Amino acid sequence: MWSALIMTLPTQPNAVRLRVWRNLKALGCAALRDGAYLLPQEHAGLLAPIAAEVREHGGTAMVLTLTANDTTQRQEIEALFDRTEAFTQWRDTATTFQSELPQLTETDARRRLRSIADALQALHRTDYYPGAAAAQADADLTSLRQALDACFSRGEPAALPAHGIPRLDAAQFQNQRWATRARPWVDRLASAWLIRRFIDPGAQWVWLTDPASAPADVLGFDYDGARFTHVGALVTFEVLIASFGLETDPRLQRLARAVHYLDAGGMPVPEAAGLEAVLAGLREVHADDDTLTQVAAQVFDALYAVPPPSPPSPSTVPGAAP
Known part of the structure; x- marks a missing residue:
């Protein structure tokens, strides 16, 4: 259930109108329509002071309880709170x-x-x-x-990060057989490119139709039970980056954001739509997974080659001194 603030703001003073809008925004209220704002029921008390201020200055306001009729309507209301x-x-x-x-x-x-x-x-x-x-x-x-x-703080002892991924030495992972699910898509294609480009240039691919029957001598990635797969909010590409200490490369981080969005959702990035379209086309053209991976690697090479944006100069930063 939700608490709904239904109000008509006073025309004057303008300062009150601005303060009410700012308070609603600060609370993270969802706008059902103009003059109707929602919060989850457990936060109903936060709306009462706003309603009181509106009434005090000549407006109308009441706080009501709103209940969804079905699952679809509940999801639609929750979507209004999307951040x-x-x-x-x-x-x-x-x-x-x-x-x-x-x-x-x-x-x-x-x-x-x-x-x-x-x-x-x-x-x-x-x-x-x-x-x-x-x-x-x-x-x-x-x-x-x-x-x-x-x-x-180079060399300073550090606790294992929250994602729990230990740091590995790429020198111990050379000329290996790497296995993943057949007909690779974004996360697997990006991971294969990362492995060959930054971790194991001599990597050989094993394409699994049934990951449960993966050979014992392979390094698995991006399937249940694999050595490298999703950890918490991180997709396999990001797990490999963290595992081999590649987090400080801004170009890889830009690629990781696109791969994450296409594989797991979250925050959209400008490159994602184009990357998805190109990889989908390559997947249609190339039925052989080795060929697909090789051609897709050229796409990731090109994206990686794009230099990161330059930091803004002080004169372009909002609030910077002239």
Whole structure:
């Protein structure tokens, strides 16, 4: 159930109207329509002071209880609370910070990371129905902390990160047979490219029609029981990046965001639609999985070659001193 604030704002003073709108936004209210705002029932008490202020200045306001008639209507109402856009804006800030990290002093870097972490916590407080975007943002924050430590705390003992993925030495994984499910799609194609490009240039592929019968001497990826597969919010491509210490590469991080979105949902990225269309076309053209993987690797090579965006100059940053 939800609490619904139904109101007509006073025409004057304008300051009251602005304050009411800001308070509704700060609470993460969903807009059912103009003048009708929702919060989950357990947060009904947060709407009462707003309703009182509206009435105090000559408007009308009442707080009612709203119940969905069926599962479809419940899902439609919950979708009104979707915070994906807000998490995407947060990620843009985090990505800018990561690109600027090498130029920052440790004091400035840690101060900015605290601010980014606080902003994420504030988002979580108003994310009443957490989904893939929230989990992805938490994983991004973990990656940011690792990137900062890599810059300023090299060699310092560190606790295992929240995702629990141990760091591995690529030198111990050379000329291996790597197995995954046949007819690979985005996560498997991207993972195969990453393995050959950054981990094991001599990798050989084994395509499994039934992962349960995988040979004992292969390194599996992206299937249940594989050595490398999804961990928490991370897709296999991201798990491989974390496993082999590749998190600080901004080009890989940009690719990882597209792969994550196409494989698991969450925060959309501009490259995702084009990548999906090209890979889908290649999958139709090439029936042989080895050929498909080889041709798809050229797509990932091209995307990786695109340089990351330059950090904004101080004059273009909102609020920066002239």
